Amino acid sequence: MEQVLPVGLCMKPSRRSKNKKTRQKLKKIVRFAIWEQRNGFCVRCGEPIEYRDVEIDHIIAIALANKPDEFRQLLIRHELRLDFNVHALYNLHPMHRRCNLSKAAKLISPAVLLDWLSLAEKNEKRIQKRIDKYEKEPLMLDIIVIAKQALTQKNFSKAEADGYQTVIRHIVVNHF
Numbered sequence: 001m002e003q004v005l006p007v008g009l010c011m012k013p014s015r016r017s018k019n020k021k022t023r024q025k026l027k028k029i030v031r032f033a034i035w036e037q038r039n040g041f042c043v044r045c046g047e048p049i050e051y052r053d054v055e056i057d058h059i060i061a062i063a064l065a066n067k068p069d070e071f072r073q074l075l076i077r078h079e080l081r082l083d084f085n086v087h088a089l090y091n092l093h094p095m096h097r098r099c100n101l102s103k104a105a106k107l108i109s110p111a112v113l114l115d116w117l118s119l120a121e122k123n124e125k126r127i128q129k130r131i132d133k134y135e136k137e138p139l140m141l142d143i144i145v146i147a148k149q150a151l152t153q154k155n156f157s158k159a160e161a162d163g164y165q166t167v168i169r170h171i172v173v174n175h176f
Contacts, residue, residue, distance in 0.1 A: 031056050032141055033130035035094045037123045043116060044099035051145055057095040057103065058086050059116045078114060089128060090121040144168065 035054045042049050043057070065071050065086040075084055085091070093116060095103070108116075134141040147168045156164070 029131055029134045029138070029141060030089075030092075032145060033127045033134065034089070034092055036130060037127045038094050041094070042096045042099050043093040043119070044095050044103065047096070049094060049096050053097065054094045055097050055100045056092050057100045059091045059093060059113065059120060060084070060086055061104075062086050078110060080117070089124045090117065093120050 031054065032051065034056055035049070035051055040048050040051070040054075060071075060074065064074065072082070074080075075082055147165065
């Protein structure tokens with residue numbers, strides 16, 4: 001099942017948005033679900049990213065999708081579906097801001113492009129399950145985000161932080 005996000009969901013909120021709070025909440029849920037599915041690591045450099053610093057990158061850039069001829073050629077050249085949607089979950093992944101800026105709208109190598117798309121597509125169903133879960137229980141998302149931020153700001157070892165995170169998740173899952 002392909003999850004297609006409304007245009008702008010992974011970008012800054014549009015001024016035209018009629019229900020800005022709803023869009024921002026959904027944006028937060030999608031952002032968190034994608035970040036969490038990758039265990040808080042940047043796809044480009046492989047280093048950990050704190051949730052507050054994560055950016056959601058479009059593997060195939062929106063700028064390219066705005067050039068129909070080039071976009072279609074890319075899809076054909078890489079044997080991608082012609083109805084490819086740059087805002088779908090299968091085209092999104094987490095990056096550091098610096099990594100995202102260095103990638104910008106540049107074309108990446110075909111091998112890396114196909115690897116990233118394959119990984120994102122593989123995770124799409126799991127990300128959608130997380131999104132559905134957090135939409136039903138938005139308080140759970142807030143608790144997890146606050147707890148993860150608190151754990152990363154203290155001087156815990158990674159093992160201690162992981163242990164606390166597991167306990168917090170268990171409490172949240174069993175009480176919400």
